[in-house]
């Protein structure tokens with residue numbers, strides 16, 4: 001049986017060579033390869049600086065905490081974010097000392113709704129909100145022009161969670177370069193795969209300095225010349241440093257990013273063509289040249305004679321992996337169950353997608369035969385339901 005995975009990692013000769021270089025160098029903790037990756041990713045995104053971390057979650061924690069220090073925001077300041085996301089967005093907001101406040105999402109492109117953001121900000125007390133954290137889910141950029149204008153008007157900086165949106169363009173600029181800072185995750189199922197790694201991107205020198213020190217225990221002095229003061233720390237930080245191996249794996253992919261993004265987009269287009277006949281039961285993803293697709297998201301319409309979970313179980317029997325399209329954090333996520341009552345009835349789109357959305361892989365190693373296999377499985381299963 002064929003296996004259509006969410007993601008596949010295939011080590012290239014160049015990656016093997018760079019990993020071997022790390023082993024031979026004797027320097028496996030953060031060093032020259034990480035610095036090289038930081039320069040390459042900053043250039044790719046179109047930012048002055050990039051700070052590598054050991055995950056996207058830690059990038060968001062360090063980035064948000066840097067912002068709190070930069071602006072002197074007290075613990076408990078509110079941050080507006082998307083009700084539908086991978087839980088890391090909320091966890092990082094919480095651990096960085098912000099209180100997450102959720103707005104509902106667009107049912108097609110999954111980003112938070114700017115009208116709802118505006119309604120919250122228009123009624124806010126001065127200083128109540130300290131960050132606006134849109135998530136570019138599945139690669140679809142949030143409507144940054146409106147969000148940045150709202151941020152400007154109400155004095156609330158925009159922090160982009162671009163974990164899932166490597167290379168996505170918003171009005172010709174890469175996401176992650178538009179807000180005061182952006183974060184990325186290079187988890188194994190993302191477009192650029194390092195296993196585990198993250199990055200903060202920013203043009204703000206003070207955020208850069210704070211985030212760099214926060215990820216390294218708030219260390220003040222970092223060069224051999226400062227040896228007498230080596231263990232001086234003036235911030236309560238973390239150890240979010242990454243490894244040379246991760247950078248070695250990521251570097252060749254940054255060089256090939258355009259090709260990776262193009263192949264994934266082609267797979268989204270190819271699946272849309274093949275599944276067009278099933279639109280009455282499935283909402284297919286909007287195709288957009290500017291999107292760096294994390295996966296191929298589908299939503300089972302209420303008209304379909306099956307549930308999302310029943311359909312995904314049948315796909316799984318045919319070797320086709322799926323993942324649910326996350327959950328509504330305040331109303332469907334046990335870790336945030338204390339919010340369920342307050343948000344009851346307020347995030348219907350997030351709940352709809354949380355119950356009915358799922359995604360397939362659209363990764364660059366899929367072949368046209370793989371896409372045919374997926375389309376045949378869908379057609380076969382749909383025929384069986386029609387015959388019932």
Ligand SMILES: Cc1ncc(COP(=O)(O)O)c(C=O)c1O
Pocket residue numbers: 055056057058060085086088089135137161163164184185186187196197198
């Ligand atoms: C939207 C979003 N934010 C943050 C993260 C956190 O990244 P990581 O898993 O690298 O910690 C992820 C991970 O997939 C994500 O999807």
